[in-house]
Amino acid sequence: MSKIFKYRKAGLILVIGISSILSVGIVLLISHLLANSVAIHLISRIQITVVEKISSDIENYLEQIVKPLIKYTSDNNLSIYIKEPMDELSIRLLQWEVANVNNAMRLEGYLETFIMLKDNRVVSKDGLVQISIPAEVTEKIFSGEKEHDIYMTYEYKGKKNIVVLVGIKGPDRKTKAILIGLYTADGLQKLVVQTKFGKSGYVGLVYGTLTVAHPIEEYVGTFDLMDNPWTKSFAEMITKSVQGHGVYTFHTKKFATFRRVGKYNLTVVAAIPYSEIVEEASNVVRMRAFSHAIITLSTALAVLFSVVTILFVINIEKNAKLKKMVNELNEMNNELEAAFNELEEAQSKIINSEKMAALGKIMVNIAHDVNTPAGVIYSSLTEVAHTLNDMKNKFFSEELTESEFLDKVDVLTQLTEIMTRNIRRIIDLVQSLKRVAMSEMVESYSSVNLKALVEDVVRAMYPKLRESSVQIHTEIPDNLVVHTIPGALAQIFINLIDNALTHAFDENTKGTIFIKGEKVVIDGRKEFIQIVVADNGKGMDEATKKHAFEPFFTTKPGVCTGLGLSIVYTLVVEKLGGEIELESSLGTGTKIIIRIPEKKGDKHDEQSDKNSEKQRSRK
Numbered sequence: 001m002s003k004i005f006k007y008r009k010a011g012l013i014l015v016i017g018i019s020s021i022l023s024v025g026i027v028l029l030i031s032h033l034l035a036n037s038v039a040i041h042l043i044s045r046i047q048i049t050v051v052e053k054i055s056s057d058i059e060n061y062l063e064q065i066v067k068p069l070i071k072y073t074s075d076n077n078l079s080i081y082i083k084e085p086m087d088e089l090s091i092r093l094l095q096w097e098v099a100n101v102n103n104a105m106r107l108e109g110y111l112e113t114f115i116m117l118k119d120n121r122v123v124s125k126d127g128l129v130q131i132s133i134p135a136e137v138t139e140k141i142f143s144g145e146k147e148h149d150i151y152m153t154y155e156y157k158g159k160k161n162i163v164v165l166v167g168i169k170g171p172d173r174k175t176k177a178i179l180i181g182l183y184t185a186d187g188l189q190k191l192v193v194q195t196k197f198g199k200s201g202y203v204g205l206v207y208g209t210l211t212v213a214h215p216i217e218e219y220v221g222t223f224d225l226m227d228n229p230w231t232k233s234f235a236e237m238i239t240k241s242v243q244g245h246g247v248y249t250f251h252t253k254k255f256a257t258f259r260r261v262g263k264y265n266l267t268v269v270a271a272i273p274y275s276e277i278v279e280e281a282s283n284v285v286r287m288r289a290f291s292h293a294i295i296t297l298s299t300a301l302a303v304l305f306s307v308v309t310i311l312f313v314i315n316i317e318k319n320a321k322l323k324k325m326v327n328e329l330n331e332m333n334n335e336l337e338a339a340f341n342e343l344e345e346a347q348s349k350i351i352n353s354e355k356m357a358a359l360g361k362i363m364v365n366i367a368h369d370v371n372t373p374a375g376v377i378y379s380s381l382t383e384v385a386h387t388l389n390d391m392k393n394k395f396f397s398e399e400l401t402e403s404e405f406l407d408k409v410d411v412l413t414q415l416t417e418i419m420t421r422n423i424r425r426i427i428d429l430v431q432s433l434k435r436v437a438m439s440e441m442v443e444s445y446s447s448v449n450l451k452a453l454v455e456d457v458v459r460a461m462y463p464k465l466r467e468s469s470v471q472i473h474t475e476i477p478d479n480l481v482v483h484t485i486p487g488a489l490a491q492i493f494i495n496l497i498d499n500a501l502t503h504a505f506d507e508n509t510k511g512t513i514f515i516k517g518e519k520v521v522i523d524g525r526k527e528f529i530q531i532v533v534a535d536n537g538k539g540m541d542e543a544t545k546k547h548a549f550e551p552f553f554t555t556k557p558g559v560c561t562g563l564g565l566s567i568v569y570t571l572v573v574e575k576l577g578g579e580i581e582l583e584s585s586l587g588t589g590t591k592i593i594i595r596i597p598e599k600k601g602d603k604h605d606e607q608s609d610k611n612s613e614k615q616r617s618r619k
């Protein structure tokens with residue numbers, strides 16, 4: 001009887017051992033297949049993210065280039081110089097005006113400006129010149145199909161440039177001529193070249209199907225995807241679709257994703273060798289965080305099954321098996337804890353990155369806004385110098401009359417007032433930016449006047465507010481002081497205002513953003529500072545409200561990162577120990593209510609920790 005029991009025990013152990021080995025092998029095979037799928041999906045998502053980011057950056061870069069030329073045509077009636085027919089005298093007058101445009105646009109970084117007439121004659125500051133721009137590009141401007149456009153690449157003085165075209169409209173709103181500006185393409189080339197992903201993934205930019213920006217400079221302006229038999233099918237995809245992906249072979253097999261840049265005939269292409277995808281799949285299998293977790297889990301399950309079965313039959317080796325299980329589960333727990341710490345560190349980096357990006361946008365807008373008063377001051381100084389020189393010459397030649405002297409003094413007085421007014425404007429802009437930047441840098445707790453902080457943020461964001469039809473109204477007591485982290489609070493206001501301007505209102509739609517701050521006492525407990533930021537914009541539907549605070553969720557992919565409200569939530573709940581609520585419905589606008597402790601030290605107090613836990617459970 002004992003021999004039979006012994007044989008049954010050995011057979012049972014053998015069967016369990018074989019089952020364990022098979023289960024581990026099956027799990028490894030599944031993990032390898034999953035790794036290939038994960039690698040392709042991961043690289044595809046990375047490419048899409050890279051393409052969306054770089055196309056958004058390029059569109060913003062081009063808009064900043066085009067904007068000064070558009071503004072100049074809207075602020076100056078250039079159509080008065082366009083006659084029919086354009087005789088020699090009219091050409092000379094137009095040539096003089098082109099010289100004025102050229103001087104103004106050099107301050108904005110333009111190399112040269114021209115005006116193209118409907119008969120394709122091109123007038124420069126030096127007279128008639130020849131410029132080779134395809135007729136299909138200029139015809140879209142003359143026909144009114146487009147108000148402005150760009151063309152790439154155009155060689156000027158041995159360098160490749162971006163051609164910016166803006167229609168000059170007459171009183172009948174029909175395009176009478178085209179204002180053309182040449183802007184160096186170096187900045188666009190650098191923007192593309194510095195974007196890399198993976199080991200050898202790179203980004204290129206094509207105009208139509210012609211390469212206009214590429215890490216290999218010899219391809220720029222010479223390599224047309226449509227003319228190469230290996231890339232022709234991919235080029236046809238680009239001409240037919242706004243975005244997509246495909247595979248082509250040029251030197252090596254590549255996987256590429258593409259996306260059109262705004263309303264321009266430009267397409268961003270992100271390419272990576274297919275061999276790197278295969279290599280990445282192997283890396284995924286070898287990754288400790290992937291393969292070790294799966295192997296450990298499968299082994300733990302197999303061992304658990306074996307131990308339970310053996311104990312049920314003979315009840316042996318109990319303590320040793322359980323100890324092994326506990327050790328393996330502890331290892332898994334340690335790995336999960338390390339992964340959680342890495343996620344927290346990544347979250348902190350994302351918040352800091354978004355903070356600097358928001359401050360950078362403000363700095364760019366203010367720097368651009370400073371250009372206008374600086375240009376006015378420069379023009380005024382030029383006119384002052386001219387007037388003083390004229391007075392000096394007439395004085396020494398005894399031709400200066402008293403009335404003429406008084407007139408010129410009056411002109412100088414007016415110019416001085418203009419310069420003084422614009423200098424004050426520059427000072428106000430710089431001071432507001434300085435105060436907001438200082439608030440952003442303060443990460444420790446200190447007392448801050450809420451109204452003054454909000455006013456500085458609004459002034460710093462004025463250039464962006466001015467471009468919209470949205471007004472900001474505030475209702476905050478003059479003496480309302482909160483003990484908090486000024487940098488976090490400033491970032492909250494910047495993100496909420498920017499989010500409202502981006503999502504709540506369509507372009508040129510009038511609206512209002514209302515900011516209210518007050519001290520409140522809730523349920524008879526400690527005092528809070530309650531901040532309400534509300535708008536009368538489009539509002540959110542239930543699905544959008546449900547995901548509003550989730551990282552990377554956005555209703556405008558390719559334009560926004562989806563981190564704005566997520567970072568606001570993190571700063572309010574986890575950094576300031578407060579509470580945040582969202583109220584919104586379609587057509588009625590959006591209201592965000594924030595409550596933070598009026599006084600709070602460097603360490604979270606018990607009540608603030610409860611607030612944080614309550615907010616997490618709601619989310």
